Amino acid sequence: MAKKTVAAASLAAQAMGWIDPVTRAVVPPIHMASTYLRDEDNAYRSGRIYARADNPTFDQVEATLAALEAGARAMVFSSGMSAATACFLAFAPGDHVVASKVMYWSLRNWLAGFARQWGLKVEFVDADRADAIAAAVKPGATKLVWLETPANPTWCIADIAAAAEIAHKAGALLAIDSTVATPVLTRPIELGADLVMHSATKYLNGHSDIIAGALVTARDDQHWAKLRAIRSQLGTVMGQTEAWLLMRGMRTLFPRVAWASRSALSLAEKFAVHPMVAEVLYPGLPSFPGHAVAKTQMKGGFGGMLSVRVKGGERAAIATAARVELWKRATSLGGVESLIEHRASVEGPGTPCPPDLLRLSVGVEETGDLFDDLDQALKRAHNA
Numbered sequence: 001m002a003k004k005t006v007a008a009a010s011l012a013a014q015a016m017g018w019i020d021p022v023t024r025a026v027v028p029p030i031h032m033a034s035t036y037l038r039d040e041d042n043a044y045r046s047g048r049i050y051a052r053a054d055n056p057t058f059d060q061v062e063a064t065l066a067a068l069e070a071g072a073r074a075m076v077f078s079s080g081m082s083a084a085t086a087c088f089l090a091f092a093p094g095d096h097v098v099a100s101k102v103m104y105w106s107l108r109n110w111l112a113g114f115a116r117q118w119g120l121k122v123e124f125v126d127a128d129r130a131d132a133i134a135a136a137v138k139p140g141a142t143k144l145v146w147l148e149t150p151a152n153p154t155w156c157i158a159d160i161a162a163a164a165e166i167a168h169k170a171g172a173l174l175a176i177d178s179t180v181a182t183p184v185l186t187r188p189i190e191l192g193a194d195l196v197m198h199s200a201t202k203y204l205n206g207h208s209d210i211i212a213g214a215l216v217t218a219r220d221d222q223h224w225a226k227l228r229a230i231r232s233q234l235g236t237v238m239g240q241t242e243a244w245l246l247m248r249g250m251r252t253l254f255p256r257v258a259w260a261s262r263s264a265l266s267l268a269e270k271f272a273v274h275p276m277v278a279e280v281l282y283p284g285l286p287s288f289p290g291h292a293v294a295k296t297q298m299k300g301g302f303g304g305m306l307s308v309r310v311k312g313g314e315r316a317a318i319a320t321a322a323r324v325e326l327w328k329r330a331t332s333l334g335g336v337e338s339l340i341e342h343r344a345s346v347e348g349p350g351t352p353c354p355p356d357l358l359r360l361s362v363g364v365e366e367t368g369d370l371f372d373d374l375d376q377a378l379k380r381a382h383n384a
């Protein structure tokens with residue numbers, strides 16, 4: 001009888017159902033070796049030479065992530081930043097790339113600083129407008145279109161299928177930073193993307209205890225080989241222990257993301273009518289400008305990230321963050337514990353982030369507890 005194909009959630013829970021062939025353990029060991037024995041005839045039949053290029057502890061996590069993203073291959077990196085920058089370093093000085101204006105601030109700074117100094121022609125666009133992407137792309141010259149959706153910290157939505165069509169028509173690749181959506185909600189490769197990037201520090205791991213990154217490719221081709229060489233040459237390889245922890249975290253990805261998405265939607269609806277809140281930014285709200293596109297490319301929820309703009313401006317926003325007790329005042333996102341952050345303070349001068357914005361990463365606590373805590377903080381800040 002043909003084997004029944006199982007849902008992505010089942011694949012994740014069992015980490016592809018792999019069993020250690022030597023011990024029959026349902027959880028694989030961590031391979032600590034940095035080097036591998038050469039055969040007597042001078043060959044390397046195991047396919048492994050040195051652990052800066054590869055490590056067997058990556059196999060299960062990379063296979064699982066490739067399956068969840070419907071990709072051909074996945075590759076884990078030392079951080080989200082090393083995975084993202086590899087995508088740009090695969091091109092040459094003089095090449096043109098298009099990237100969203102609203103995106104993870106540290107990558108935007110790297111593109112505006114290092115990448116331009118190195119010679120890449122970087123053009124930033126309003127990625128929530130497909131016509132703006134089309135206007136920026138130069139047929140034959142643009143090598144890469146880089147989009148983050150939903151994008152930090154205003155959660156604007158880029159239309160992945162439309163961007164793929166525009167990029168491919170011009171001969172460019174499309175890469176999506178899908179850290180916030182995760183493969184639970186969006187599978188960019190099925191919508192036409194060539195590469196998917198994750199800060200695996202966030203939802204994929206989910207427990208705020210490792211720094212990690214990943215790329216997934218639609219095709220195991222020459223470009224992918226180039227990206228593999230960059231990881232090996234720059235040494236931006238993931239640690240073995242981190243790979244093992246990431247695999248453990250990914251087993252609970254689906255229930256964590258489903259819970260956080262439900263909770264975030266409920267909080268967005270409640271804070272949208274809160275007297276001390278000027279605006280809630282969340283793709284799941286019908287009033288949100290990107291809602292219609294989000295509905296078509298996010299399945300089963302709109303994610304655990306939202307932002308609230310506090311009445312009273314920057315002072316009131318910082319005062320609110322100072323008064324939370326259950327939410328943790330910290331940067332990052334996608335962990336089981338809920339985090340709150342005055343984002344403009346982190347991003348500094350030149351940020352497109354409004355000064356009255358508090359970024360919320362919703363974890364897996366009770367939604368009512370999260371509402372009550374932020375509600376009391378907003379009221380106390382208002383009366384201070």
Ligand SMILES: Cc1ncc(COP(=O)(O)O)c(C=O)c1O
Pocket residue numbers: 079080081082084104107148152177179180198199200201211212213332333
């Ligand atoms: C959307 C997004 N992309 C990329 C990164 C960079 O990832 P890392 O911190 O793992 O290097 C982050 C980190 O906050 C992020 O939020």
